[in-house]
Amino acid sequence: MTSTVQEPTVRPLNDTATPKICFFGASNDTGNLGVSALWESVLVGLLERLPGAQVTVFDNSYGVRPATIEINGRQYKYTRIGGRNSKRYHRHDSLTNIRFCCRFGGLGNPGSRAILDADAIVDISGGDSFTDLYGPKRFRAVVLPKQIALEQRRPLIFLPQTYGPFQPGKIRDIARTVLGGAAMAWARDERSFEQMQELLGDQLDAERHRCGVDVAFQLKPRAPKKPLPAELQGWLASSDEVVGFNVSGLVYTAAQNGENPYGFKADYLEVVHRVLEQILAEGKQKLLLVPHVIRPGQLDCQGVVDCDLAACERVASILEPKYPGRVAVLPPQTDAGEIKHVISRLDWFCGTRMHATIAGLSSGVPTATVSYSYKAQGVFESCGQGERVADPRQLDTEATIANVMESWHLRDEAKASLAQHLPAVIETATAQLDAIAHACCGQKD
Numbered sequence: 399m400t401s402t403v404q405e406p407t408v409r410p411l412n413d414t415a416t417p418k419i420c421f422f423g424a425s426n427d428t429g430n431l432g433v434s435a436l437w438e439s440v441l442v443g444l445l446e447r448l449p450g451a452q453v454t455v456f457d458n459s460y461g462v463r464p465a466t467i468e469i470n471g472r473q474y475k476y477t478r479i480g481g482r483n484s485k486r487y488h489r490h491d492s493l494t495n496i497r498f499c500c501r502f503g504g505l506g507n508p509g510s511r512a513i514l515d516a517d518a519i520v521d522i523s524g525g526d527s528f529t530d531l532y533g534p535k536r537f538r539a540v541v542l543p544k545q546i547a548l549e550q551r552r553p554l555i556f557l558p559q560t561y562g563p564f565q566p567g568k569i570r571d572i573a574r575t576v577l578g579g580a581a582m583a584w585a586r587d588e589r590s591f592e593q594m595q596e597l598l599g600d601q602l603d604a605e606r607h608r609c610g611v612d613v614a615f616q617l618k619p620r621a622p623k624k625p626l627p628a629e630l631q632g633w634l635a636s637s638d639e640v641v642g643f644n645v646s647g648l649v650y651t652a653a654q655n656g657e658n659p660y661g662f663k664a665d666y667l668e669v670v671h672r673v674l675e676q677i678l679a680e681g682k683q684k685l686l687l688v689p690h691v692i693r694p695g696q697l698d699c700q701g702v703v704d705c706d707l708a709a710c711e712r713v714a715s716i717l718e719p720k721y722p723g724r725v726a727v728l729p730p731q732t733d734a735g736e737i738k739h740v741i742s743r744l745d746w747f748c749g750t751r752m753h754a755t756i757a758g759l760s761s762g763v764p765t766a767t768v769s770y771s772y773k774a775q776g777v778f779e780s781c782g783q784g785e786r787v788a789d790p791r792q793l794d795t796e797a798t799i800a801n802v803m804e805s806w807h808l809r810d811e812a813k814a815s816l817a818q819h820l821p822a823v824i825e826t827a828t829a830q831l832d833a834i835a836h837a838c839c840g841q842k843d
Contacts, residue, residue, distance in 0.1 A: 416450040417838045418515050422481065422543040423522035423557070425457035426734075429705075430691045432614070432753025435734035436525050439613040440557060441467060444520075445474045447835035454512040456481030456543065460491055462508045479509045483539030493542040500550050518581075518838040519547035522557040525586075525612070525753070526773050528577075529562050530569045537569055544576045555837055556583035558610045558830060560773045561593040574598060577607075582837050584830060586612045587776030610830035611780055611823050614753055615760040619739035622731065626740070630726060633684045634743045640684045641677060641806075642741060642758070643713075644749030645670055647691065649770070650709035660770045664790035664798040669768060670713060673748070673802050678721045687714055687727045688741065690754040706751070746809045748802060752777065759783065762820060764812035766805035768798065782819035783812065 421444075424437040437455070444451055446469060453476040455465075463478040480491030487494050490507045499507035504514055513519065527540045547554040556577065564570035577583055577594070578601040585591035591609035595602055625631070633640050652659055653666045678685060689706035710727045718725045731737040734753075741747055741754070742761035749755045749767055752774050758765035759781050766786040767774050778787050788801035805812065833843035 410449055411447045411832060411835050413449060415448055415839050416452060417448060417517040417840075418452045418512070419444065419454070419838050420512055420516045420519045420552075421453060421455045421521075422519065423524055423527075423540070425455060425478075427458050429732075431731070431734045431737055432690065432751055432756075433524055435614040435617050435738070435753050435757070436522050438467075438734055439617045440520065440522060441476065442469050442618070443613065443616060443831040444835060444838065445469060445476075447831065448838065449474070451838070453477070454479055454516075456509065458482060460489075477512070479512060481509055481543065483535070483542060493539070493546070497542065497546045497549070500546055513546060513552060514550060516552050517840065518553045518555055519543065520555045520557055520834065520838070521547075522613070523559050526560040526771070528556075528559060528573065530564050534569065541572060541576060544580075548576065548579045553581035553837070553840070554579065555834060556580050557834065558584040558586035558613055560590045560776075561585060562597055563593065564597065570597070574601065577601075580606065582834070583607050584610045584834075586610060587773075587780045589772055589776030589779070608830070608833075611826045612756055612777055613827065613831070614756045615823055615827045616831070617738055617757070617760070618735055619742050619757075619761065620733075620735045621739055622733070622736040627726075627729065630686070630728070633686070633726075634740075638682065638684055639745045640686055640743075642686045642688050642744040642747040642749075643670070643674060644688045644690050644747075644751050644754040645706055645709040645713055646750035647689075647706040647709040648704045649750060650712070660791065662770065662790040664793055664795040666768070666790060668795050669790065669798050669802070671716065672799055673806075674713065674717060675720075676799075676803060677806055678717065678724060683724070685717065685721075685725045686740075686744065687711075687725070688737070688747075688749070688754060689728065689730060690737065690749065690751040692730045692732070746806060748805070759816065760820070760823075762813065762816050764805070764809035764816070766802050768802060781823055782815050786812065
């Protein structure tokens with residue numbers, strides 16, 4: 399199967415503008431391909447529209463490093479600078495050090511200097527981390543760049559993301575203040591926008607606070623530089639039906655250990671195993687298990703909790719003896735565009751990692767999700783696929799399995815529905831990046 403989604407041609411908004419832009423909240427050095435998808439979509443989207451922009455990406459590494467990215471055959475330069483929530487306050491890459499140095503003109507800190515010189519600070523909070531769900535330490539790391547931008551009176555732009563939830567208290571008050579002070583803020587779906595509205599209350603400004611879509615809908619797929627194994631190439635080139643499934647290592651490992659940190663009513667292990675057993679038993683479909691989070695330096699993922707590869711391999715080891723030659727694990731991919739290329743060639747896809755499912759949705763592939771966050775519901779609804787979300791916090795094991803199997807059986811209808819809804823989603827994604835690029839130049843869209 400080949401994606402038939404047509405993306406609009408993006409033309410530069412301004413060939414001569416040279417805005418200085420600092421980009422926080424996503425990088426391609428985390429091993430989480432969803433975060434990498436956000437990083438690439440934003441960086442490419444801005445440089446396509448503003449080819450003269452001087453972009454500085456704050457990442458999880460150290461020091462100042464020149465970098466390039468290829469877009470449509472052209473090389474673009476940008477800069478990478480470390481910016482971490484580190485307790486090593488003496489280091490220039492500590493956000494606390496950056497904040498302090500900003501207050502005194504930079505003090506030789508390159509990250510501080512980039513912020514002070516910036517025409518705009520754009521921040522995506524990892525897509526879903528502007529919340530107190532992950533604890534105060536994570537929130538501090540997410541909110542510090544935004545506070546620094548506002549303290550230095552730099553225009554702060556919240557890129558399309560999820561907002562909240564927040565419990566009443568100090569963290570919620572900080573979030574409201576920072577969001578209220580932004581020059582522009584985008585929610586990535588209607589449900590996220592409702593959360594933004596609830597958080598801001600009377601501070602909501604329709605000119606600045608807007609509803610859009612996830613930026614990864616514009617991520618461009620590309621064939622893997624390292625060829626896939628011959629067996630998988632044969633699968634994808636044949637007329638046989640190939641289904642894909644992403645198993646979250648984080649959720650699977652917790653379930654294996656008898657833990658239930660997410661308050662599931664359903665048994666995640668049983669859902670994964672029984673759904674795939676039923677699909678494989680129905681016909682001659684091939685099953686490709688797709689890891690979407692692989693931690694750097696841990697390509698075997700053994701003993702690494704938040705890594706999908708070991709979980710996918712465990713599932714494959716259970717199914718392969720029963721269905722020889724029909725089950726495979728996608729070798730570790732470290733490039734979001736390349737893994738999207740693979741997903742785009744599947745006939746049906748189901749995942750727990752949200753950006754794995756966005757790769758499917760945005761390619762027109764009938765897609766379902768076993769998801770435990772409202773963020774997935776809003777994204778799927780934006781594509782007319784809200785009924786394809788199975789939430790194991792709300793549904794028991796049997797109901798979760800039934801929901802996913804219904805998505806499988808109705809995959810032809812889902813493909814037709816996506817074909818109807820996607821053009822409007824892609825158009826919105828294009829328009830919102832146009833508006834963001836204008837705002838980075840101090841202009842109104």
